[in-house]
Amino acid sequence: MNLALIAATGIVLNCRGPEQAVSSEVIVLVNSNSPEVTKGTQKLIPYLNHFGVSFTTADLAEGSLPSGPEKPALIIVSHPGIAADDMTLTGLLEQYLKKNQASGTGIVSFDLLVPDSLLDFEGDEPGIDPDVGELVFPPEKHYITAYHQPGEVKDLFGYMAVPIMTADNARVLLTGNNHPLLVVAESASGKIVQWTSQDWMYSSVLGPMGGLDDCLWRSVVWAARKPFTMQAIPPIVTMRVDDVVGSGRQQWDETPLHWVRTVNKYGFKPWLSLFIYNLTPEGIEELKELVNSGSATASPHALGRPPRPESSQEHFDAYYEYQMVKDHFIPDYYHPTAIPYLSDYYDEFIFFDHNNRRPWSDDVAAKALKAVDDWYAEVGPLPRSNYLIAHWGEMGSNTISHVANNWGIEFIAKSKILDKAWGDDAPSIKQGPFGLYDEPMVGIPKKVQPRFRSSYSADFIELAGEEFFAFSSTISDITGYELEPDNDVEATADRGIRTLRRGLESKSLAVLFTHETDYIFRVRPENWDAIFRKISQGIAQYNPVYMTTDEALKILRAHHTSAIKNSSFNEGTGELQIIMSGHTDVPTNVFVYTEVNNEVKEMLVEIPVFKDSTKVEVILDKP
Template identity: 35%
Template sequence: MYSNLPRRRRAAWKGVALFLALLSLGLTDGVLPIAASAQGSARSAGIIVLVNDASPHFSDFQRLVQPYLDHFGMPYSLHNVRTTPVGPEIGTHALILVGHRQLDPAGTALDLVEQGYISAGINGGTGLVNLDNDLSPDGKSARYQFVQDIWGFAYKQPAIEWGVTFVNPEGGPGIVIDCTDDQHQTPVLTTTLDAEALDPTDGLWVEYAYPPRGVKAVFADVDEEDHGLPAMRCYASDIPNGTYDVSASLYTDNRRPSMRYYYGYDAANPKEFYVDAESGSGGEDRFTDYALGTVSIADGTFEIYAQDADLFTATLTTTYPLLDLYAQDAALMANPEILPLGDPRFDRATQQVSYPTITQTLTLFGWSSVRLTEVGRTVSPMPYITEGHWAGEWIGTGSMTMAGLGPLPADVTVLARSGNDPFLLSTTYGQGRAVQWGSYDWMSHLVKGPMRPLDDLVWRSVVWAARKPFAMQGMPPFLTMRVDDVPGPFGWIEVANEFGYKPWVGLFYGDLGPQDAAKLSDLVHAGQATASVHAVHGDTFFYYDDAQQKDWPDAVMEANFADATAWHTLRNIPISSYVVPHAYEFGTNAFQGLRDWGVEFVATMMEPGTPYGSPWVQNGPFRRYETGNSSSGTPLYYADWIQVPGRPEFDGQFFNCATEIRDDGGYEWYPSNDVLSSIGRGTRHAMRAFNSMAIATLMTHGPFIDLTDADNWRAILQGITANLAPYNVIHVTMDDACRYARAVTTSHIASSSFRPLTGDMSLVLAGTTDIPTMFYLFTESAGAIQSAMVEVPPFEGTTQVSVSIGPATGHYLFLPVVIK
């Protein structure tokens, strides 16, 4: 173990660890080995991952971390510190990734010389991302000298925290006033964790915290002012005089309809103004920031009052549960058959729509905080790693064990916090960059999990820290549309085509009339849509006997395929290579017929031969090691081979491919005549997938589109398209997107190298692809990171791609990319 020394004394410690490393190379004049050797020869442009297979947390790397590396297509090699000493060559890599906590808890795998090589490598330009947050054996002293060399941490006992709040290192946008802080609220409340305290008729505000989310708010019930509810005052003193933009973090639980929040800046009129808060806009975290206008402060005091909110009763809202006590769901109540079987309101036992008993707690409204931002103030952009987030953004998680870091050195940057502890940190060390994670517990589905709003921090932290150039496969910004339960008509597809969308259509083929079938034939032949059988009718399953929850008899299955084949042939509608069955249910005997159709890609949530609601299928990239229910509201991305129980001949034949952002809106996109909500939810679903480098899919069911006016449908797609413009979206069919996902799953970057003197980069890819693929190439100039997409032709076995970047005239300065 190593004593905890202030960072200002770090130079003296290099005389111990770093000097030993240089002395072993005969280099004691300050010239680092990487700086000397890499200029004249090729250096690795990949990642070396340090693991210890004897560590009690080695499995964390396999279960939680490695799936991310594979999903992002990062070039990496594993280095087991238990069996293989760390040598000076570690500094020839683009990045060192410490792959799990307790890399060397006994202090027997990494001696001072080996740790000196790590420090020397970072000092010479190799990047570091450290996931090991067990950095002190006792909350006082340092476990690793290389961590002290780079960071100079002080330590304390690790804490348990919830949630992640993002920080702008250049200063957050304005002043945040916590409405649950006793110093900023009237009446003064005591926090409770007891949901029973949320009595809708007691006329009292309740300061309530739900521990898994970690955020507190002051709550009351709609119309509780009729029971004597006083106005809640949220205030602050010592505010610099000036004009401020005001925003508030408001409760937007998707279990109740959109609400109109009233507020005022005068105790005599707490309903002078209002803002409309969209149900479900905050996802599973339940809170969304809304702009409240501007105020002028002349006496250093700010105060805002809240006393009431109203439920919308005229807006169609499709989030669950069905709030039939408030007629905003009138369209659904009149057409319950439109509910998809995956919707939580559908009762699997009775095969009927379930209308849950409504409790008053579903009509809560709540204020968490208020933010003041001086008008005209220029807010600094977020750093590269957290570019996809905004200062003050809060993301809920389950409990996480943090690193136990004390006061931080001045040159360490906090990018995000969890409670009072740093969640993500960055610094520079010599020519290198380093990132320290406060915890990776969030990677588990039990705490937060993949396809949540934290995935981008993984690939962005690697890209930022890695020495450039750096390449990874990743997923291009593909945008698809998947619509299940479609009986026709298809005018909505033509509108979608106007904006580049090429929908996949899951047909209730028994309901299609001849005119609709003819229109669909034209659209598919024109490449504007793809289509395949979803079911015969809404209550007549095709691939599985849902009523009996078992495979159809073989004779029935064969007859189903014969009927659907004849139907497609007669109507000249080509069968898509992508199939999603009704309720995701495939029988084990459905796959011969699928293969005969030429189907290669499917979407299912569970193992073939089991009904919806069974355990989710443990497919990659993110569900191989953890279990859950197929009907859960957990967001998902599947891109892996499906196995058919008892039918090994179909191994490697069908690729399971689907993206669903189930935690925002309750299961799917749900477009409706509420144009703004439909734009917001669709935008958020696509952005989540883009930031996670998954296939972005606007997934819904046909009847929701049918209930949406044509002008509103066009306005929705126009709004989403405008919002997503910064992503340089590539519109593709589900068939093509899944083909691409399969190609990057069956191939990887086996090695990458770079010659600084000539500016030549060489990558070797291994595996098999049947279409051209691409990889992201990241370079950097004057501190700005750029990316380009480099195409790789189809290959089998291995292929080499060479790229000319130009000689390095500075550590990160390169000329424009030229593909050889």
């Protein structure tokens, strides 16, 4: 699907005079001698990578400033204590920033003392307020805070520390306990954004996907000299549904997957994680039609939920029962040639012995995987998605080779290491953009706080010698893990809109996630229709592009394997030249930001499939 709003030709014209070429270079300053350096390297830089900002890192530990490039589009002071108490370096840094700002370079700083012109301490001594439990947006709108309502209050998970300062020479865009957290200033030559604390970047306070990421990327865009380029994810919307059994006929005397057809009406193309043995012949035929028409994709999640008393929570006592939804759906149908039950109660798992908290033996794992292969051979042809999520996220290492090499799985969701049960105290798999580093406890915990945090991963990982591109997105602080739809149309639609807005505003792949056997089966068909009509209307302002998860993940992976190497603008010709490096297997996109009459404009440029490098050009209006 073509996402481009501007068609890039792929042809590069020669610039007419080097004096007319303006670079979009971004310089990120760090100081490895500073005790605060990890706030830049482990918190801010992962955000920049996620947003697709092309940058060069300069370490000030040697006591010198970058010698080039001339006139960068933006300089980012990435953490507090950037000068590491070196007064000589502090003076040189102020001169460096003022010189570049005079030539139109923007500045985004996370050091409250650099630059020194916007903020002042209250009183003679610096002070810190450690008890900021909510953030407040001002009554007036600004580009950086445009996604937030005037006067909006953002509740935090924990209490963060904010310096006690005044902003006499800047406009305040965000406060905590009336202390400035985010301030801006601009002159005829350039713009400055200054954050006084990075505590909100930690999950103990708020963290990625927590509702403030938009202010970060918009800070970068607003401050940077235009035109400015950024390889962020386009406004793609997907849907994920786990524990799919096709309940429609049994519950409502509708077609088994009627709810998929309903969401299709409003653009959604859900990815379905199947309980394969519960799909009736009618459901299988409907699934084939949906998959073959591009209206959905699907892959195995578990063998199924047997129609037996032991499938109901009232008939078993398990360590994970508190995590389950009461009175979940138990299908009447179970595939007639199914293999004998592997478990005494609850569901039949493919990839792990869930009830006994251990991997299947090699023999049982092979038996379960063969059962899936036999089912597909019997009911087929049925295309299988190349994205896989195991039931409860549990997988044994003895299943990995089969799913990679026999099923062709390229994409996976896996947060914990292999061979460990859900709930085990097991290490998480290190994966970007936000989970590459162990995170310290920051701030003071609140007595009452949400049980779940939002999470987002998109990175290559290795499992049992096989490489996958891992992806998962759960906006869990709105409802507690997933959408949890019910027959309250207004409330459910509101949760769905807020969930998708969070992803779209964070420049992330937006996912609406739920379960059929926990929630969808309970929702009356007419209410389900009304919910998705309202959700689609509620996100229309973002111009969403609805895709299958398989399509979207190929784009996400291609953004990961490619990057903006450089972009430059010829003021004489109005030509923007974008140089890409890496490789892609599907077309990707780059955001181009321009500014006319103090209004920032956003547009997408399509980048064709390429290997090693490519150049594209766009003709913009001359300033």
